Each structure stands twice: as structure tokens, then as C-alpha cells.
Amino acid sequence: MYPLTLTAAMDLRQIIRSFPDWPKQGVIFRDIMPLLKNPQALSYTVNEIIKQWKSEEIDLIAGIESRGFIFGALIAQNMQKGFIAIRKEGKLPGETVKVNYTIEYGSATMEIQKDAVERGQRVLIVDDLLATGGTAKAAADLIERLGGVVVGFAFVVELLELKGREKLKGYKVTTLITY
Amino acid sequence: MYPLTLTAAMDLRQIIRSFPDWPKQGVIFRDIMPLLKNPQALSYTVNEIIKQWKSEEIDLIAGIESRGFIFGALIAQNMQKGFIAIRKEGKLPGETVKVNYTIEYGSATMEIQKDAVERGQRVLIVDDLLATGGTAKAAADLIERLGGVVVGFAFVVELLELKGREKLKGYKVTTLITY
Numbered sequence: 001m002y003p004l005t006l007t008a009a010m011d012l013r014q015i016i017r018s019f020p021d022w023p024k025q026g027v028i029f030r031d032i033m034p035l036l037k038n039p040q041a042l043s044y045t046v047n048e049i050i051k052q053w054k055s056e057e058i059d060l061i062a063g064i065e066s067r068g069f070i071f072g073a074l075i076a077q078n079m080q081k082g083f084i085a086i087r088k089e090g091k092l093p094g095e096t097v098k099v100n101y102t103i104e105y106g107s108a109t110m111e112i113q114k115d116a117v118e119r120g121q122r123v124l125i126v127d128d129l130l131a132t133g134g135t136a137k138a139a140a141d142l143i144e145r146l147g148g149v150v151v152g153f154a155f156v157v158e159l160l161e162l163k164g165r166e167k168l169k170g171y172k173v174t175t176l177i178t179y
Numbered sequence: 180m181y182p183l184t185l186t187a188a189m190d191l192r193q194i195i196r197s198f199p200d201w202p203k204q205g206v207i208f209r210d211i212m213p214l215l216k217n218p219q220a221l222s223y224t225v226n227e228i229i230k231q232w233k234s235e236e237i238d239l240i241a242g243i244e245s246r247g248f249i250f251g252a253l254i255a256q257n258m259q260k261g262f263i264a265i266r267k268e269g270k271l272p273g274e275t276v277k278v279n280y281t282i283e284y285g286s287a288t289m290e291i292q293k294d295a296v297e298r299g300q301r302v303l304i305v306d307d308l309l310a311t312g313g314t315a316k317a318a319a320d321l322i323e324r325l326g327g328v329v330v331g332f333a334f335v336v337e338l339l340e341l342k343g344r345e346k347l348k349g350y351k352v353t354t355l356i357t358y
Contacts, residue, residue: 017272017273019272019273022272022273023269023272029272031271031272031273033263033264033271033292033295036252036255036261036262036263036264037239037261037262037263037295038261039255039256039259039260039261039262040259042252042255042256042262043256043259046256060216063249065245066244066245066248066266066270067248069245069246069248069249069252070242070248070249070252070262070264073215073221073248073249073252073253074252074253074256076215076218076221077218077221077222077225077253080218080219080222081218082215082216082217082218083215083216083218083221083249084212084215084216085212085215085249087245090202091245092210092212093196093198093201093202093208093210094196094198094201094210113212116212116216
């Protein structure tokens with residue numbers, strides 16, 4: 001475990017900043033940058049997520065590009081599990097599988113290397129934010145197409161009104177902060 | 180420090196894969212994915228980088244999007260320093276500064292939040308790969324425009340023939356593996 005100077009529950013909501021009407025009118029952007037800049041808060045966040053998952057059998061931690069790389073890598077190293085990357089299209093060499101998914105306007109593609117997951121390996125998918133759940137569901141599709149087992153999803157922040165959990169029904173989903 | 184099961188020097192070169200002619204003819208792509216998937220090798224990598232920097236006074240670790248986020252976050256947590264993100268354009272809310280820099284064909288823009296660095300704070304810039312040095316130099320420009328002091332650059336891999344060090348002259352630059 002990382003050094004943890006905080007024993008009581010830390011209110012991460014006081015550390016995360018909110019930007020109304022960014023990137024567009026009507027959206028409140030939750031900015032985790034102050035959390036990343038506070039090493040005690042980041043340690044706390046990682047440790048809390050690990051508590052939520054320590055009873056599960058996990059082989060690999062998958063981080064979703066880009067901010068999922070931060071939390072995914074920290075969780076993976078802390079648990080001493082392998083880290084695998086789910087990337088935007090065109091960034092991974094070798095044989096890959098891709099999945100196309102719809103985003104607000106249009107579509108996006110995510111990609112993973114074919115040998116990232118062996119058949120039957122148990123994978124925890126990590127990202128910073130659960131919004132509509134579209135990206136997370138696409139990540140799970142990639143893992144499952146490789147024969148991997150998605151143990152569940154760990155997020156730091158959940159935007160409740162976007163109902164992302166509905167898209168991830170049947171999976172264990174954990175979040176630390178809800179808005 | 181992370182758990183470290185390897186006491187002798189580990190040959191990371193045997194773990195990193197090479198893909199000739201990717202993403203285009205004549206380029207050998209060095210793929211760090213197997214390193215990320217090997218928790219002992221990743222711990223070793225992070226610990227070796229920290230050894231190279233532990234005698235320096237450092238306030239913040241800056242990771243360059245996207246793979247620099249992985250190593251930057253691990254180094255920052257391990258050293259219990261704050262992590263700040265240097266991102267591709269358009270992803271950061273609030274007041275930011277941007278820098279435009281040339282890439283092989285055309286140009287790219289990187290961005291940082293104005294309050295990421297306070298005047299006089301000492302910043303170590305982290306990325307996975309030193310190629311031409313253009314991205315790294317642009318990252319340093321951003322830190323310095325905010326009044327920060329760039330302590331140096333830590334990379335995992337260095338492609339010697341691209342002479343990235345020349346672009347970073349005057350800074351301390353460390354790499355673990357050279358090709």
C-alpha cells in the first residue's frame with residue numbers, strides 16, 4: 001500500500017473542482033486535476049478503490065486512455081497485477097481488435113492488442129469517470145472478444161444523471177464520488 | 180518503494196517488443212505494453228527512474244499525455260509528489276496556456292492549466308519515450324511559462340538516432356534503455 005497519512009475518510013468532493021458550462025453549455029465538468037496534484041488524496045483514492053476490489057480474483061488491470069491510465073497504473077502496481085491499455089484507434093502496433101461505439105455526436109473507436117489478455121484471465125477495467133457508460137461498455141466488449149472475463153469496473157467519479165450503470169448491468173461497478 | 184522482487188539489474192530490452200515498419204516504413208516501433216503487463220518489470224522501471232532523481236529537489240511530477248501519464252503517476256505516487264498533466268489541446272477546463280510545436284508532418288498543440296505550477300516550483304517532466312525531443316521541449320516551455328523550474332526529463336526509452344537530447348540541451352535528461 002502507498003503511504004497513507006489520512007486515516008479518516010477524506011472528502012474527495014472538496015478536492016475535485018467543478019466547471020459549469022464546460023466544454024459546453026449545460027454541462028458541469030468535474031476536474032480531477034487537483035486530486036492528482038495532492039499526493040495524499042491520490043493515495044487515499046487508490047487505496048479506497050483497492051479496498052472495494054481486494055476480495056475479487058483479478059489477473060489484470062485495464063486502463064482506458066487517457067485518464068484511466070493514471071488510476072489503472074496506480075491500482076495495478078499497488079496490487080502487483082499486470083497493466084493493459086485500452087487505447088484510441090491507431091496507437092497500438094501488432095495484431096489488435098477494435099470496437100466502434102457511439103459518443104454524443106458520431107462515433108469513436110477503441111483498440112486493444114490481441115495478446116493483451118489470455119483466454120480466461122480476469123480483468124478489472126478502470127477509468128476516472130462513469131458518464132454514459134458507452135466507453136466502459138466498449139472496453140468490456142474488447143476484453144470479452146479476447147476471451148477475457150470482465151470482473152467489473154472501478155471509477156473514481158460517477159455522474160448519476162447519465163445512468164451509466166444501466167449500460168453496465170450485470171457487472172460489478174464501484175465509484176468513490178457521485179454527483 | 181514498490182515491492183521489488185528483482186535485485187539484479189533487469190534487462191528491460193528483452194521485455195520491450197520491436198515492430199519494424201510501424202506505424203510506417205523504415206520506423207521500428209518500440210512497444211512498452213509487455214513492460215506494463217509485467218508488474219515486477221514495471222516496479223523495477225519506476226524504482227530505477229527514482230534512483231536517478233532522488234538526489235534532486237522536486238516539487239511536482241509532470242506526465243505528458245498519454246503514456247507519460249502511466250510512468251509520471253507511478254513516479255509521483257512513489258515519491259509522494261503531486262502529479263500534473265500536460266495534455267493534448269482542448270481537454271483541460273479553466274484557464275490554460277498552450278504551446279504549438281512541430282511534429283513530423285504539421286504541428287500539434289499541448290496545454291496545461293495555469294494553476295498547475297506555482298512560480299518557483301521544481302518540476303520533473305516524465306514520458307515513456309525520447310524521440311526527436313519536440314514534445315518534451317514543448318512541455319518544458321509550458322512549465323517555464325507558468326514560472327516553474329524544469330529540473331529535468333525522465334524517459335524510459337531513448338531513440339539515439341533521433342538526437343532528442345540535443346533539443347533538451349541544458350537540462351538533465353535520464354533514460355533507462357537506448358536504441
